[in-house]
Amino acid sequence: MMAAGRERLAARLNACSAKGRLALVVYITCGYPSPEATVQVCRALAAVGVDAIELGVPFSDPLADGPTIQRSSALALRHGVTVRTCLEMARQVRAEVGPEVGVLFMSYWNPLFQYGFERFLQDAAASGADGFILPDMPLEELCALVPLAEAEGLAIVPLLAPNTPLERARLVRHMAPPFVYVTTRLGVTGARADLPQALRQVLAMLRPVVEAPLAVGFGISRREHVRALWGYADAAVVGSALLDRLGSGGDPAEAAAAFCRELLDGCTKA
Amino acid sequence: MSIRETSRVRPSLFGAAGWPYPDEHGRYGPYGGRYVPEALYPALVELEEAFSEAVEDPAFRQELQALLETYAGRPTPIYRTQRLSSSGAQLWLKREDLLHTGAHKINNALGQGLLAKRMGKKRLVAETGAGQHGVATATVAALLGMECVVYMGSVDMRRQEPNVRRMRLLGAEVRPVETGSATLKEAVSEAIRDWLSNLGSTHYLLGSALGPHPYPWIVREFQAVIGREARAQFLQRVGALPTAVVACVGGGSNAIGLFHAFLSDAVELVGVEAGGRGVKTGKHAARFSDPERGRVGVLHGCYSYVLQDQDGQIMNTHSVSAGLDYPAVGPEHAYLREIGRAQYTYVTDEEAIAALKELARLEGIICALESAHAVAAALRLAASMGRDEHVLVGLSGRGDKDLETLSAAAEGQ
Ligand SMILES: Cc1ncc(COP(=O)(O)O)c(C=O)c1O
Numbered sequence: 001m002m003a004a005g006r007e008r009l010a011a012r013l014n015a016c017s018a019k020g021r022l023a024l025v026v027y028i029t030c031g032y033p034s035p036e037a038t039v040q041v042c043r044a045l046a047a048v049g050v051d052a053i054e055l056g057v058p059f060s061d062p063l064a065d066g067p068t069i070q071r072s073s074a075l076a077l078r079h080g081v082t083v084r085t086c087l088e089m090a091r092q093v094r095a096e097v098g099p100e101v102g103v104l105f106m107s108y109w110n111p112l113f114q115y116g117f118e119r120f121l122q123d124a125a126a127s128g129a130d131g132f133i134l135p136d137m138p139l140e141e142l143c144a145l146v147p148l149a150e151a152e153g154l155a156i157v158p159l160l161a162p163n164t165p166l167e168r169a170r171l172v173r174h175m176a177p178p179f180v181y182v183t184t185r186l187g188v189t190g191a192r193a194d195l196p197q198a199l200r201q202v203l204a205m206l207r208p209v210v211e212a213p214l215a216v217g218f219g220i221s222r223r224e225h226v227r228a229l230w231g232y233a234d235a236a237v238v239g240s241a242l243l244d245r246l247g248s249g250g251d252p253a254e255a256a257a258a259f260c261r262e263l264l265d266g267c268t269k270a
Numbered sequence: 271m272s273i274r275e276t277s278r279v280r281p282s283l284f285g286a287a288g289w290p291y292p293d294e295h296g297r298y299g300p301y302g303g304r305y306v307p308e309a310l311y312p313a314l315v316e317l318e319e320a321f322s323e324a325v326e327d328p329a330f331r332q333e334l335q336a337l338l339e340t341y342a343g344r345p346t347p348i349y350r351t352q353r354l355s356s357s358g359a360q361l362w363l364k365r366e367d368l369l370h371t372g373a374h375k376i377n378n379a380l381g382q383g384l385l386a387k388r389m390g391k392k393r394l395v396a397e398t399g400a401g402q403h404g405v406a407t408a409t410v411a412a413l414l415g416m417e418c419v420v421y422m423g424s425v426d427m428r429r430q431e432p433n434v435r436r437m438r439l440l441g442a443e444v445r446p447v448e449t450g451s452a453t454l455k456e457a458v459s460e461a462i463r464d465w466l467s468n469l470g471s472t473h474y475l476l477g478s479a480l481g482p483h484p485y486p487w488i489v490r491e492f493q494a495v496i497g498r499e500a501r502a503q504f505l506q507r508v509g510a511l512p513t514a515v516v517a518c519v520g521g522g523s524n525a526i527g528l529f530h531a532f533l534s535d536a537v538e539l540v541g542v543e544a545g546g547r548g549v550k551t552g553k554h555a556a557r558f559s560d561p562e563r564g565r566v567g568v569l570h571g572c573y574s575y576v577l578q579d580q581d582g583q584i585m586n587t588h589s590v591s592a593g594l595d596y597p598a599v600g601p602e603h604a605y606l607r608e609i610g611r612a613q614y615t616y617v618t619d620e621e622a623i624a625a626l627k628e629l630a631r632l633e634g635i636i637c638a639l640e641s642a643h644a645v646a647a648a649l650r651l652a653a654s655m656g657r658d659e660h661v662l663v664g665l666s667g668r669g670d671k672d673l674e675t676l677s678a679a680a681e682g683q
Contacts (some may be wrong), residue, residue, distance in 0.1 A: 113584030
């Protein structure tokens, strides 16, 4: 009954493309703006039709992140959020969102390494998560983690950048990922006004090489950005722009739902 | 200890010939590596290739050598103390404090600055703790006509204020970093984020033997001039090698630079970390001496010993010396310690201040608080040795920047 994480994520993305729309993947930091908010926010996200949720494990030194995620991580840590807390949140999130919404962990390496990576994989699988993203783990080393991930039925979602040489991008095939996360730009996470000019070209070159659906993120913050990915990508990933709304003082679940409705509108062809 | 020969020994500028680390994965045994966001990976490969080529290019070596001599003031002397350590072993100081800009940091800044120019970069970014590396980078940027941005924790900007003024006078922009502990760790993170966002135009001029491969290797190669000079000077002056070589270890650049020439000699290598208010208090930067908090992990792209809590969150450190106030140690030191080739000890704030004052009063040399850690440890070591033995200390920098901190410490007492 329990489909492996990779199958489940792939099925969800396939269903989106069958319906003729982009999938919407969102990132939130576990425990932001408060530990209680996380499960409520995820319930709201699933209710409006978000396809997959990345649960961010907070880290004290998030190298690839801009001010929004630096702040959300620092606040979550002040609330006492740990890897263990995140696993428990994932369990509750899975119970709330049902079997069809993707649930992934996103974490820098050190917290998982200290927790014990194999133990983390076991506990993540038991919590009902589908897979994980490790933004500071190079592709070569991710390849070495494939047997461990497979043993727990978890998907590895690798990250590629616009400057990744195509030869190197080919490495992701070893992971047979349900999708690949392509960053829009060289830089850190954070909401931006525009998408880079060269993005479409980058996506067109990567597509035949990676042989997996492409999810695009970093700086995507408006319906128009999502719409601009039409025909080039399979999914949009939104993080900082959502966190900015979660932290703006109102009810986080309502703010999340309102914003994602707008983004989902961009996922469907106008 | 014998040094293993492998088929793939990296080209070397000043380093020990035949030492096979870093290996082709950028590792020193298990330590090191490249734990970085994907966009940095190709940039690190490009840097590694550019450096490998530069090292083999006689024109590059000549240009660097000329600047080290005519601009930075190399070679620096070794000096035998006259009144300090009057019993016990004889103490020798490798006087990096006499270099232009006042610390060993200029060796690496000149090397990487020339490398950046060769790579066609127009802009240098750097992190700085004590401000010495920031000043060295600002200096090199001025010399080579490059734009320069230095990230510095706001706490460090206050305690090393003269260096902030020097950097600005040299035409650099100093950007305060307010996050976390607002010291060196956060400055490194911000410098990496800047680099990541400006890869085409910018070289990240990292100031210590830490971070992702190839940085620990590059920095070691540019600092290895310290040990190579000192070893030859020692043989010439004393006709023998020292019993021990002692250096302070922040990220580990002056120490690795001094140690490398002695790796295959029968010479004790001693690295000195910042003991802060004492290892038991948790307010320190002694990664190797606190088994509870100092454990293997990853910070700033590098697998090494890192001060962290049970959940893998990086801890805020404390040291009276801003240059040693960093929670991770360079990967090669972790490896030298593991194979037993070097030993690591620590010196507290109080002991370092006392050593600084003693050196000033007895020898007329005001050294940096960082270097004072090495002096204190060397005095301890020398006391247990005979008069016919010699201890060589890396005097990594001068103390002008620390006058404010010293008066504050005096008032606090
Ligand atoms: C004078 C001096 N010595 C030592 C250090 C420590 O750095 P490292 O361990 O890389 O030599 C610094 C760093 O700022 C410094 O300014």
